[in-house]
Amino acid sequence: MIKVKESNQKSQVVILRCETYDLEEVRTQLERGIALLGGWAQWVKPGENILLKPNLLAPDPPEKAVTTHPAVFRAVAESLQQFGVNLTYGDSPSNGTIEAAARRSGLAEVANELRIRMVNFKEGDTVEFDGIHHRHKAVIAQGVLESDGIISLPKLKTHALVRLTGAVKNQFGCVVGFNKTMFHAKHPVVDHFAALLADLCLYIKPRLYILDAIVSMEGNGPRGGAPRRTGVLMLSADPVALDATASRLVGLEPDRVPTTRAGQQNGLGVYRAEDIELLGDDLDQLKIKDFNLGIGMPGFVIKNIWLRNQIVPRPQIHPDLCKTCGLCVNACPLRPPAVDWSKAGKEQPPQYNYSTCIRCYCCQEVCPEGAITLAVPWLGRIFGHSSSR
Template sequence: MLKSTVALVRCDTYDSQQVYEAVETGVDLLGGISRFVKPGEKIVIKPNVLFGVNPQRCVSTHPSVFRAAGILLKKAGAILCCGDSSGFGRCEGNMKRSGLKAVADELGIELADFDKGKAVSHKEALLNKRFVLANGVLESDGLVSLPKLKTHGLTRFTGAIKNQFGCVPGVLKSQFHVKMADPYEFATMLVDLTTLVKPRLYIMDGIMAMEGNGPRSGKPRKLGVLLLSSDPVALDAIACKIIDLDPAFVPTSEPGERAGLGTYRYDNIEIVGEAVESFIARDFDVVRKPPVAIRHRPMRAFLKNQICPRPTIDEAICTSCGTCVEVCPVKPKAVDWHDGDESRPPAFKYDRCIRCYCCQELCPQGAVTIRETLLGKLLFR
């Protein structure tokens, strides 16, 4: 069996020139940019733009990494566009606030349409046979994915495979949370989406990662590394090794390997560039156990309410902005106002909650955190 290759390049700063040199080094270690794109091809660059906030918050792919990828691809003769469908808000506004649109304008990279899309079938999918993909993805010849290394409440870690969720336009993403409330079904859908979109190259921003209450409200953590590969499963596995997380605990790993995207088994991964041991952060704040899966559908709602970790609101931090209410995908809402009183923090009705953690993921203030239930602690110690 041929081994998958992951390139690790040390980069301790977001200085544009140093990041470019690091990205170029990583791509060369994988065989050079001509292995991934040909002159005249239309390539969409897909950063992680969860929310439009200052790059120093480490919520999105840093503009310097985006710039480096853009310059390298332009030198290869690619015709570039870019975009992402964020969890909240429109593509252009979030790209602007995250500092990415300014770089795109500087390099002459068009903003692709990630707000609207068309339905496509995926007969080879493991689970989800139909997706609506953003027009910007459908109108391109290929995609280069720029994930950000962050923790995630539902999937433990968000990296190369999860980054393609932004290829689904806007509010359509919430339908998957309702339809596939089990974390392993949701992860399999992400794998199906990745096998459909088939990014040619992944460049993960791990220079400054996010630990703790990610993927939006965690703490920036310097890791000083860029990870590159054409195998998203292997890339995520090596990122997990760096943050001392067993990749078997990440629910995209097994279906990703089963779907033929790559491997998460270290023995089948060749690391080129820097040694992975020089980057390992054993004190990285991440949940080191698998998500809770409830396979017995008739009991799923009851058991989920009793044993699955719950989102909770810190009323001292909450500003009553209503983002959690707006993004909650279920009807009736699992988190809502007290009798319509928008001056007070919203409250949860956990019997309605599907544990998608969209509220925690997108809270602008970081007021929503995920806490284990007492029964869950006893069962999954």
């Protein structure tokens, strides 16, 4: 880390109007943002080996807004290469291979042209690090451990479990393959899982985060939602402040996002408006008033499993959309899976066992058809739970 923040300094977040993925527009806004932060020299040195960590959740095309857009990836990569940095890239998708996700998202084409090598995210080393509630053990990808530093390129999307996914959660893809899923089973309480994500981000510590919120995802995210033009590129070295600003952009109180709360708690960053210095364009002019936040976890923690199941939204399969691919069954971290084939066989949509389901929403996250949505149980409706701000 080159830049050291003084303890009494505010966290800086640059917010830039960027209406389209037109490469010239993205390049112009990116260069403006980097200049506002003092130039690349604040974050990297020529000759360093820097890993670009985009969001490559699944093999989906750019227009679905599941993955970091190739225009953002290209603009950042070209700018860093001009500065003399050696680049690699990688991610560990929750579904499909990295090769497929890179190809479908359009990133592989850019990377090949710019000679950016995809590094190993299929194998890693076990590391241990301290956290808010627990000491963690995780298998971190070799490509991460072998780099000199990371520039994180998250995508702004709704997320059933943690409400919004942006900068803090993007580093979960540094954990190798199925190890990720097991963390859901280990931390079924959302605030504990969010704490793991914040602790992991603090351990990985990317130097800078550049958030693709030009077209974001609203509704049933992070994979089955709808693309929504939000027209913004954001930069910060503080992922908590960046996520908090993104929350304000789409009309969600930052303290409703568990990863944001956890990130302030573990010292990763700050989310209160008075602790953040906004640079660039006027946030108030850019706010999206009718962004669909989807249905997510309530903003309070319920540890009693029975009560939790009566309040917390449950996943449900829409049979008309289901293509019986079985990805949801494979994604469930429980054994036996809480979503599984019924006696009717694999020609029929899988069925849920709500008494064992821990509401981690891995099944909803991987469904390529958007066939899994969330429903609020009757007691949850009485508690007034909806897409609460």
